[in-house]
Amino acid sequence: MESASIAHPHDLPHEEHHGPPAAHHSSRVHPQVLGVLLFIVSEAMLFGSFFTAMFFIRVVANTPFPPEPFEFPVTVAALNTAVLVSSSGTMHYALHSIKHNNRFGMQLGLVATFFLGLTFLCTQVNEYFKAGFAIHDGAWASAFYGLTGLHGLHVFVGLTLLAIMATRAFRGHFGPKTEDHMGVEMAGIYWHFVDVMWIIVFLTVYIL
Amino acid sequence: MINPLRSEQEAFRFTLIVAVLVAPIVLAAIIWDSGVALGVAGGLVVGLLFAFLIRREDRRPRRVDLRRRDTGDGTARILVVANETLTGAALRREIEQRCQGKDAEIRVVTPALNTRLKTWASDEDGARSAAAERLEKILSTLERDGLSAEGEIGDGDPVQAMEDELRKFPADEVIISTHPVGRSNWLERGVIERARERFEIPVTHVVVDLEREAGGAVT
Secondary structure, rough: OOEEEOOOOOHHOOOOOOOOOOOOOOOOOOHHHHHHHHHHHHHHHHHHHHHHHHHHHHHHOOOOOOOOOOOOOHHHHHHHHHHHHHHHHHHHHHHHHHEEEEHHHHHHHHHHHHHHHHHHHHHHHHHHOOOOOOOHHHHHHHHHHHHHHHHHHHHHHHHHHHHHHHHHOOOOOOOOOOEEEEEEEEHHHHHHHHHHHHOOOHHHHHHH | OOOOOOOOOHHHHHHHHHHHHHHHHHHHHHHOOHHHHHHHHHHHHHHHHHHHHHHHHOOOOOOOOOOOOOOOOOOOEEEEEEOHHOHHHHEEEEEHHOOOOEEEEEEEEEEOOOHHHHOOOOOOHHHHHHHHHHHHHHHHHHHOOOOOOOEEEOOOOOHHHHHHHHOOOOEEEEEEEEEOOOOOHHHOOOHHHHHHHHHOOEEEEEEHHHHHHHHHHHH
């Protein structure tokens, strides 16, 4: 009598490849960087749709932005902008430090960036409570809260990334070689994107 | 063109540029009103566009000063730049004609042609391996014909690939091989004119009609 046997996965020779083939990627750009860039492109489109809605309300529908007697807190937003731009500097310092094997500098930079980002977010939430208008007060208010809120959510995501990176930094992760600090690099690119987006939000919502 | 946001450092630089550009608009809004700020923003956009156009204009006639090294050994040094037409008989004839009766050093450059999207994403491995394959073919054909040649894969922009190579290889002449008019992307992009504008050494254009050559081979 013939008997059929099924090889157990553990019995297979080690050289045999299991699962899908290895992903192809360019040797000139890290897949992580490309992934973050594509993600940022999609995020820019998302912000673009919110900007379009705001400009439609302001320009096409010709709605005052904000209508009397409401006012946007421009001074607080300007200070918040300064805080966020500074946080880009500290983020860059963190990455510059780890590239030069300065672990303390990286930890300091990441923690400083985190707290500057947190300051920005708390100030924005505080601004919402004192604004004197709610999201249901009109299309202009929806546009304001939609756009600044969307940005706030991105800051929150950035803070989560920064918290993870800072924790890893204090646990001895990351090194001066490019492939050893990719996490900080990715978080940095994302953080600068959030920063640039805020500058545009500040300019279009509060200034122009 | 390369992706300007390839690293955190470049993203940081971009952030600073945006901040610096926005600062005068914000100042105008604080000192005067948002109407003036809008004017400043418009002025900045126009100024940036103007600067961009001027830079492009400046770039066009850029002439590269490549000091020709006279080796004095009577050897003809030829740089051949081609891609799909590398295997064409017309190009081979042109090279052989120049090498008749004298020593010659031939350097072949194959630009790693890529799509704009892949160039932007730095995904050029496929383009480089395709270029390497074509280069391998022409080098073995030339060797079979008794001509010794060396080859390199160059930048995706053919003129840039020439410039890169000319900095290392003191060529007396450049031969650029393309498809005929109407089928050649290089001719459409003015590669021959740009090369003649940029380099002082003679640039010869060879047209290779691969379709006709293939037809001739059959009949």
